[in-house]
Amino acid sequence: MKKQNYDIAIIGGGVVGTAIARELSRYKADVLLIEKENDVGQGASNSNSGVVHSGFTAPVGSLKADVCMYGNSHFEEICSELDVPYEKTGKLVVAVEEKQIAELYNLQYIGRKNGAELYIVGEDFIEEKEPNISGKAAMYSPNSAITSPYELTIAFAENAHQNGVEISLNTKVVKISKKNSKFSVKTDRGEILADYVINSAGLYSDKIAAFSGEDRYKIYPCRGEYYVLDKNASALMSRLVYPVPPENAGGYGIHLTPTVEGNILIGPSNEYIDSVDNEATTKEVMDKLLKEARGFLPKISREMVIRSYSGIRSKIVPPEMGGFTDFVIEKSPKYDNFINLIGIESPGLTSAPGIAKYVVEMIDKMEKLIEDKDFEKTRKGITKFYELPEEKQKELAEDNPNYREIVCRCENITKQEIIDALNNPLGVQTLKGVKYRARATMGRCQGGYCMTRIIKIMQDEFDMDLEDIKLEGNNSNLFAGQAKGWE
Amino acid sequence: MMKKELVIIGAGPAGLAAALAAYEEGIEDILIIEREDRPGGILNQCIHDGFGLHKFKEVLTGPEYAHRYIDKVREKELEIMTNxxxxxxxxxxxxxxxxxxxxxxxxxAEAVILAMGSRERTAGGISLPGDRPSGIYTAGLAQNLMNLQNIQVGKEIVILGSGDIGLIMARRLTLEGADVKAVLEIMPYSNGLRRNINQCLIDYNIPLKLSQTVIDVKGNGRLKSVTAAEVDEAFNPIAGTEYEIKCDTLILSVGLIPENELSKKAKVQLDDTTGGAVVKDNLETNVDGIFACGNVLHIHDLVDFVSDEAEKAGKAASEYIKKGHKLNKDNIFVEAGSGIGYVIPQVISKEKDQIFSMRVRKPDNDKTIKIAADGKILHEENFEKVNPSEMIKIKVSSEKFKPLEKSTIKVVAE
Structure with missing residues (x-):
């Protein structure tokens, strides 16, 4: 952290924290974003379905419905400003049994009240649009879309950074207390003072809230496991395919999601767990994912699976309560300028822009924010070489030999893209940092081919020592060192 | 657009042998394309010996074996485009x-030989449960890091899967000072060659635990431990048999997958069992003038057999270039029957002598492999021991096929 004093400290660099950072960077304010991990988006933000929801599950008038609808209608514009993939695929909520059809009408009723465009369609429609999907009827949502959740989080952070927000990674908040008129935020890397604190710490938001004298909240971690299918399976479907939501589970049910990169995701499951950082996957759940996915899409096979992962929802009610809970965004009872965001789970990704606006308005009401005329709303991502038309590819390859070398064979990622990823403005130089920025190691060989090449680029172009090469956090060394007898 | 009579994709053992065979047949306008900075393919990282026993009656290391071919390719001035x-x-x-x-x-190209080899099955591919820390490597990647980059991946090792690369790496890592705690194999038998079990595990007192697998992985950051368990006949873990092994590295040797992404783009039909192309007896795929050989066609146990197969593909491709496409007359389809995993080629003509390459489904003693059609046995051979890890080759003369009326023959092990 470069300074001692900030106007606003944001705790948590997930999609919500970074969206708030970006929104605040439109104004003249000294903003610091504190993230305990070595990169932004390391919690639920990089392990969700990447869906831009159209808002038909949250009750009319709820905060969740409002911020979700705001997000849905602004997502395309934001993704275009930030150079993040966005694709309006549409969604089918499929009734596999006759008796579920009534629930489709119920969802349509709620959704239309929220302002979402929704239709009930029959078997013919499903057959025509998604011939591999089996169902009796469906609710069709043409405005449901997909994005890349990790690219978006990185883009929010980078855009905020370029507009003056300071981002301090690998920084863990250990205590917050009131010091005269300011908050003292003590971290494992030193202390800073701030006028406002925004707690967007996700799974840890209850702990951070406790520093503000707010002890009513408790986070119940609820894990969702996913499968990723090989791009070869992408032809099986092109829209989001959801089941009728299971009663009282408070989730969407295990669904099928095409990703912007061309994979299909199966998941997430819904299991309450004891620990907020247990992102393990389990055989039982993975077997269940496959079984349920085959319920809609019988052509899915185990051989198509290239990866499994899990993300953890920060729920604010225990499993026995279930049902709908709204997002909590409020000032702490003790201090007006300490804003807690609690229970921001799905549709948190869609809602992030709306939440950011909402939080900034809260601050603006307390203290008029002054617009920064120099705010630059666009951010340029890494040039995705292989997606360019060949003419453009030739032009780039002509000038720069790094575009002639394909480092990742599964995703056709060039050496220049790896270099760009390692040169990121946040200074993240890990294998996962490269993965989330340039997609290398995400394909079917899972880094079997490109890893040695990325390591070499890290060593040759960035002077990194073997012992400094890590998967992600500080204790995730990739190697034990040089082989015996090597000088 | 550059024009070439024959383009070979991959300069590993298959691509090199195919190129030389095509050259011997009078084709000189050959281009071998290689993505690495040198030819030799995976042999470059196989610094152990045991190669060449069949082909050269000598024991060679991987790089030595590769150089037998690379030297000849250079001598004939065949073009290899690396990088x-x-x-x-x-x-x-x-x-x-x-x-x-x-x-x-x-x-x-007028003709193309697919010789891209294979890739390794990954942790994701086997749905390895648990955390996803650093320290989990496929065996081939660990071998590349160790032998080509001089990087030691870890110090306390567990190996999952007893494929040959896993066995070789058990010894290699031990020699580099690592403690290899166990090799776990989910099957009741090893998938590696018998000589590798002897030379790489038994000689170094590394335990091979059959019918066991990894049911949990723990580590937040670097790997800390794996939990192993015995499995039942359906490969489900048996409750109560779990035990934890502390380790910083898990090496996966859980199978190779023929790398046919390019083949798919060229509309080459693939066999669900082998993961490689469906080929005729001249190793031509369903696409005119595209041939396949080596691990891209099916996973081989010995590189010597890759070379043999590649020579056949090289020869067939040159015939195609010289004479154009000739439709096989009286195609016969070859099916794998009970006890047999797969048979290559899948389509043969009656006119030629055939060599069938096949693998049995499980290890056994005293098995007879029968090749039958029209209710008659065309050929049978008895084997004292059969093993899925070892490819079986059976030669059958065309005389046997000529009288056939039916268009399918079946290969069974009884």
């Missing part, structure tokens, strides 16, 4: 490639 990766291949045999010095290349 070049093919990204597109069409059924018209048009190739798009990226080359470090020349940029984007387009090449039109």
């Amino acid at each position: 070049t990766i093919v990204t597109e291949l069409t059924d018209e045999k048009e190739i798009k490639a990226f080359n470090e010095s020349e940029g984007i290349l387009h090449i039109k």
Whole structure:
């Protein structure tokens, strides 16, 4: 952290924290974003379905419905400003049994009240649009879309950074207390003072809230496991395919999601767990994912699976309560300028822009924010070489030999893209940092081919020592060192 | 667009042997495309010995074996384009490639030999449960890091899967000072060659635990431990048999997958069992003038057999270039029956002597492999021992096929 004093400290660099950072960077304010991990988006933000929801599950008038609808209608514009993939695929909520059809009408009723465009369609429609999907009827949502959740989080952070927000990674908040008129935020890397604190710490938001004298909240971690299918399976479907939501589970049910990169995701499951950082996957759940996915899409096979992962929802009610809970965004009872965001789970990704606006308005009401005329709303991502038309590819390859070398064979990622990823403005130089920025190691060989090449680029172009090469956090060394007898 | 009579994709053992065979048949306009900076393929990282026993009656290391071919290819001045990766291949045999010095290349070939080899099955591919820390490597990647980059991946090792690369790496890592705690194999038998079990595990007192697998992985950051358990006949873990092994590295040797992404782009039909192309007896795929050989066609146990197969493909491709496409007369389809995993080729003509390559489904003693059609046995051979890890080759003379009326023959092990 470069300074001692900030106007606003944001705790948590997930999609919500970074969206708030970006929104605040439109104004003249000294903003610091504190993230305990070595990169932004390391919690639920990089392990969700990447869906831009159209808002038909949250009750009319709820905060969740409002911020979700705001997000849905602004997502395309934001993704275009930030150079993040966005694709309006549409969604089918499929009734596999006759008796579920009534629930489709119920969802349509709620959704239309929220302002979402929704239709009930029959078997013919499903057959025509998604011939591999089996169902009796469906609710069709043409405005449901997909994005890349990790690219978006990185883009929010980078855009905020370029507009003056300071981002301090690998920084863990250990205590917050009131010091005269300011908050003292003590971290494992030193202390800073701030006028406002925004707690967007996700799974840890209850702990951070406790520093503000707010002890009513408790986070119940609820894990969702996913499968990723090989791009070869992408032809099986092109829209989001959801089941009728299971009663009282408070989730969407295990669904099928095409990703912007061309994979299909199966998941997430819904299991309450004891620990907020247990992102393990389990055989039982993975077997269940496959079984349920085959319920809609019988052509899915185990051989198509290239990866499994899990993300953890920060729920604010225990499993026995279930049902709908709204997002909590409020000032702490003790201090007006300490804003807690609690229970921001799905549709948190869609809602992030709306939440950011909402939080900034809260601050603006307390203290008029002054617009920064120099705010630059666009951010340029890494040039995705292989997606360019060949003419453009030739032009780039002509000038720069790094575009002639394909480092990742599964995703056709060039050496220049790896270099760009390692040169990121946040200074993240890990294998996962490269993965989330340039997609290398995400394909079917899972880094079997490109890893040695990325390591070499890290060593040759960035002077990194073997012992400094890590998967992600500080204790995730990739190697034990040089082989015996090597000088 | 550059034009070539024969383009071979991959300069590993298959590509090199195919090129030399085509050259012997009078084809000189050959281009071998290789994505690494040198030819030799996976043999370059196989610094152990045991190669060449069949082909050269000698015990060679991987690089030595490769150089037998590389030297000849250089002597004949055949063109190898290294640091070049093919990204597109069409059924018209048009190739798009990226080359470090020349940029984007387009090449039109009269014939193409697919010799891209295979890739390793990954942790994701086997749905390895638990955490996803650093320290989990496929065996081939660990071998590359160790033997080509001089990087030691870890110190306390567990190996999952007893494929040959896993066995070789158990010894290699031990020699480099690591403690290899166990090799776990989910099957009741090893998938590696018997000689590798002796030379790589038994000689170094490394325990091989059959019918066991990893049911949990723990580590937040670097790997801390794996939990192993015995499995039942359906490969489900048996409750109560779990035990934890502390380790910083898990090596996966859980199978190879023929790398046919380009083949798919060229509309080459693939066999669900082998993961490679469906081929005729001349190793031609369903696409005219596209041939396949080596691990891209099916996973081999010995490189010597890869060379044999590749020579056949090289010869067939040159015949195709010289004489154009000849439709096989009286095609016969070959099916794998009970006890047999797969048989290559899948389509034969009655006119030629055939060598069938096959693998049995499980290890057994005293098995007879029968090749039958029209309710009659055309050929049978008895084996004292059969093992899925070892490829079986059976030669059958064309005399046997000529009288056939039916268009399918079946291979069974009884």
